[in-house]
Amino acid sequence: MILLISSQGQNLESPIEHRFGRSPWLIKYDTETKENQALPNPGGRQSGGAGVAAAQFVIDQAADVVISGDFGPNAANALRAADVKMYLFDGNLNNVDDVIDTFLEGKLPAF
Amino acid sequence: MNMKIAVASGKGGTGKTMVATSLALSLIETNQVKLLDCDVEAPNAHLFLHPTFTQEIPAVIRIPKIDPERCTLCGQCVEVCQFHALAKVGKTIMVFPQLCHGCGSCTWNCPEGAIEEIPNPIGVIEKGTTISGIDFTHGKLTLSEPMATPIIRQLKKLEKSSNGTITVIDSPPGASCSVVETVRGVDFVILVTEPTPFGLHDLKQMLGILEDMRIRYGVVINREGIGNAELDRYLEQKGIPILMRIPFDKEIARGIAAGKPLVVIDPNYHEKFKDMYQKINQIIDKSDGRS
Numbered sequence: 133m134i135l136l137i138s139s140q141g142q143n144l145e146s147p148i149e150h151r152f153g154r155s156p157w158l159i160k161y162d163t164e165t166k167e168n169q170a171l172p173n174p175g176g177r178q179s180g181g182a183g184v185a186a187a188q189f190v191i192d193q194a195a196d197v198v199i200s201g202d203f204g205p206n207a208a209n210a211l212r213a214a215d216v217k218m219y220l221f222d223g224n225l226n227n228v229d230d231v232i233d234t235f236l237e238g239k240l241p242a243f
Numbered sequence: 244m245n246m247k248i249a250v251a252s253g254k255g256g257t258g259k260t261m262v263a264t265s266l267a268l269s270l271i272e273t274n275q276v277k278l279l280d281c282d283v284e285a286p287n288a289h290l291f292l293h294p295t296f297t298q299e300i301p302a303v304i305r306i307p308k309i310d311p312e313r314c315t316l317c318g319q320c321v322e323v324c325q326f327h328a329l330a331k332v333g334k335t336i337m338v339f340p341q342l343c344h345g346c347g348s349c350t351w352n353c354p355e356g357a358i359e360e361i362p363n364p365i366g367v368i369e370k371g372t373t374i375s376g377i378d379f380t381h382g383k384l385t386l387s388e389p390m391a392t393p394i395i396r397q398l399k400k401l402e403k404s405s406n407g408t409i410t411v412i413d414s415p416p417g418a419s420c421s422v423v424e425t426v427r428g429v430d431f432v433i434l435v436t437e438p439t440p441f442g443l444h445d446l447k448q449m450l451g452i453l454e455d456m457r458i459r460y461g462v463v464i465n466r467e468g469i470g471n472a473e474l475d476r477y478l479e480q481k482g483i484p485i486l487m488r489i490p491f492d493k494e495i496a497r498g499i500a501a502g503k504p505l506v507v508i509d510p511n512y513h514e515k516f517k518d519m520y521q522k523i524n525q526i527i528d529k530s531d532g533r534s
């Protein structure tokens with residue numbers, strides 16, 4: 133399963149980013165190989181339509197799951213249509229690592 | 244000769260609409276005057292002039308409609324849309340009408356001719372006349388997305404002035420692309436500002452835009468008495484003409500809040516606005532080398 137998590141930085145210790153569209157980075161994590169990769173979010177630098185740009189990027193990465201603080205209506209529509217599951221951070225989590233663990237334990241709320 | 248004057252400001256709430264409406268009311272005594280409210284995200288000149296609207300024109304942009312029979316999902320359209328109004332999702336191209344600016348790039352770039360353009364309403368343009376005879380037009384954006392530029396373009400295109408008309412344009416606040424669209428092609432811009440550090444900062448941004456566009460301008464200082472002398476010093480140093488000073492005055496503030504035009508609150512301003520119009524003409528003549 134491929135997860136994408138919005139992040140302020142480029143590794144698993146980085147603090148999470150609550151905005152989806154304007155998140156500077158998206159951390160891609162493969163639950164099978166346990167490999168991760170930091171991808172710059174193309175939406176991060178856009179003035180309008182950042183959410184859709186980020187959603188398109190997530191879809192192109194063939195992600196199964198995307199985790200962030202919130203999703204705008206346009207981004208959510210695109211992700212839903214592509215059957216990418218959206219999950220939200222839980223208030224106690226700080227970095228990407230924690231988010232992945234908590235998600236795998238099945239404790240993150242769905243969007 | 245026609246004359247087009249835009250009234251702009253670095254930020255909202257500086258008294259831009261107050262100046263535009265009172266200028267129009269002062270000039271209507273001797274001229275044919277049009278007022279165009281291009282502040283389409285928050286039009287309010289009508290609250291001071293109370294026009295009777297007689298015409299309503301839908302403001303539309305053309306958005307893409309994709310023919311799934313012809314579309315090969317090549318993704319070109321998604322690629323070229325700088326507003327991210329399109330997304331390729333599975334076996335379809337999704338269109339997000341609220342994000343589309345109607346620029347036509349997608350249609351132009353589709354190799355399969357799979358895109359047809361359909362009208363999408365983004366607002367209305369209302370036209371009417373005021374009791375004093377001002378020809379009034381404004382645009383109202385109905386979308387939540389800020390998409391002011393296309394409606395301003397349509398608004399300005401509708402205005403074919405007959406000879407000798409003075410058009411006063413209430414511009415959107417701030418230094419944005421909708422302001423650029425509004426002031427494009429005008430003869431003069433009146434910048435309304437306050438004598439505060441914030442006022443000066445915002446004013447400088449506007450000056451930069453007008454310098455780039457080579458449009459002549461002058462400044463109206465509103466609420467003089469608050470703030471400091473930095474603005475005056477700056478204007479003097481740059482040789483920027485001061486067209487009028489409106490003092491900070493409780494009577495004026497109260498009247499404006501109640502929807503009264505400045506020239507109604509204090510009729511002495513009729514003459515001041517006429518003088519200002521003369522000043523503007525002199526500045527234009529001078530820079531045209533006709534003085």
Ligand code: SF4
Pocket residue numbers: 305306307323324325326327328329342343344345346347348349350
């Ligand atoms: S018309 Fe322009 S803004 Fe609208 S979808 Fe096509 S490319 Fe994007």
Ligand code: SF4
Pocket residue numbers: 309313314315316317318319320321336352353354355356357358
């Ligand atoms: S450019 Fe034309 S053919 Fe290509 S995906 Fe868009 S609509 Fe389909």
